[in-house]
Amino acid sequence: MSTSNRTIVITGASSGIGLGLAEAFLREGYNVVGTGRSQERLQAAAKQLNAGERFLGVAGDVGAPDTARDVFAQAIARYGHVDVLVNNAGIFSVKPFVDFTPEEIEEQIATNLKGVLYMSQQAARHMGERKQGRIINITASLAMQPHGSVPALLAVALKGGLNQATRALALELASQGVTVNAVAPGVTATPMHPADTHAALGSMHPLGRIARTDEIVAAVRYLVGAEFVTGSILPVDGGFSAGR
Numbered sequence: 001m002s003t004s005n006r007t008i009v010i011t012g013a014s015s016g017i018g019l020g021l022a023e024a025f026l027r028e029g030y031n032v033v034g035t036g037r038s039q040e041r042l043q044a045a046a047k048q049l050n051a052g053e054r055f056l057g058v059a060g061d062v063g064a065p066d067t068a069r070d071v072f073a074q075a076i077a078r079y080g081h082v083d084v085l086v087n088n089a090g091i092f093s094v095k096p097f098v099d100f101t102p103e104e105i106e107e108q109i110a111t112n113l114k115g116v117l118y119m120s121q122q123a124a125r126h127m128g129e130r131k132q133g134r135i136i137n138i139t140a141s142l143a144m145q146p147h148g149s150v151p152a153l154l155a156v157a158l159k160g161g162l163n164q165a166t167r168a169l170a171l172e173l174a175s176q177g178v179t180v181n182a183v184a185p186g187v188t189a190t191p192m193h194p195a196d197t198h199a200a201l202g203s204m205h206p207l208g209r210i211a212r213t214d215e216i217v218a219a220v221r222y223l224v225g226a227e228f229v230t231g232s233i234l235p236v237d238g239g240f241s242a243g244r
């Protein structure tokens with residue numbers, strides 16, 4: 001049963017930026033379909049969000065094509081349609097390039113790239129038919145400005161590729177009324193980074209601190225409301241990508 005006429009799908013909604021997005025869009029009156037691998041973490045998020053029928057958790061690995069089909073089928077069955085997709089689920093690893101194992105490379109490609117492709121295909125078909133919709137990718141400022149002291153080649157390669165894919169998909173979908181944009185966060189205070197690393201990480205940003213999740217959420221909210229913006233990559237990074 002639909003409880004609102006607007007629905008957003010947020011991948012990786014059980015933690016960090018995704019959980020912040022779920023909170024914010026519930027407050028705005030959206031139905032929220034939140035994903036993650038762990039059913040337990042999604043249940044904990046649902047309890048914290050306390051939104052009743054307006055929050056639907058769907059567990060599944062975004063790297064598997066079946067997950068995207070399942071998420072969109074459940075979202076449409078419950079709420080009728082999807083207005084916004086935020087491709088937020090992601091993993092990050094800092095280590096010298098030569099130390100990545102084949103398994104780690106496969107996992108990063110599956111989560112950070114294939115997940116976005118499968119989810120976006122579902123969204124593009126559904127939103128294209130409706131002649132309206134928003135796809136927003138959460139990429140990374142580091143992909144626009146690699147940093148010598150943060151060896152994270154896989155993140156740079158995959159999120160950098162997503163920034164370009166954002167522009168290409170924006171062009172493909174423009175005539176169908178669907179906009180495609182990206183938010184590229186600098187380091188953000190989420191469970192991805194232990195609290196005792198925040199000060200050192202903050203010092204790498206010209207504005208001298210890391211981002212709060214609500215600052216990333218504000219950028220996504222802006223792009224959801226922006227009718228004449230597509231193919232843009234919006235850094236929210238305290239100047240990290242501006243240069244040195």
Ligand SMILES: NC(=O)c1ccc[n+]([C@@H]2O[C@H](COP(=O)([O-])OP(=O)(O)OC[C@H]3O[C@@H](n4cnc5c(N)ncnc54)[C@H](OP(=O)(O)O)[C@@H]3O)[C@@H](O)[C@H]2O)c1
Pocket residue numbers: 011012013014015016017018035036037038039041060061062063087088089090091092111138139140141184185186187188189190191192193
């Ligand atoms: N935090 C930062 O400093 C930062 C900076 C730049 C960009 N970003 C990007 O922002 C996004 C969110 O990051 P965050 O810091 O909020 O991360 P987080 O707190 O670690 O949360 C990650 C979320 O993604 C889900 N997830 C991870 N792998 C998944 C998979 N294979 N399938 C489905 N769900 C999966 C997690 O749930 P489960 O573990 O239950 O699957 C969790 O809900 C990521 O794309 C990240 O690359 C973050």
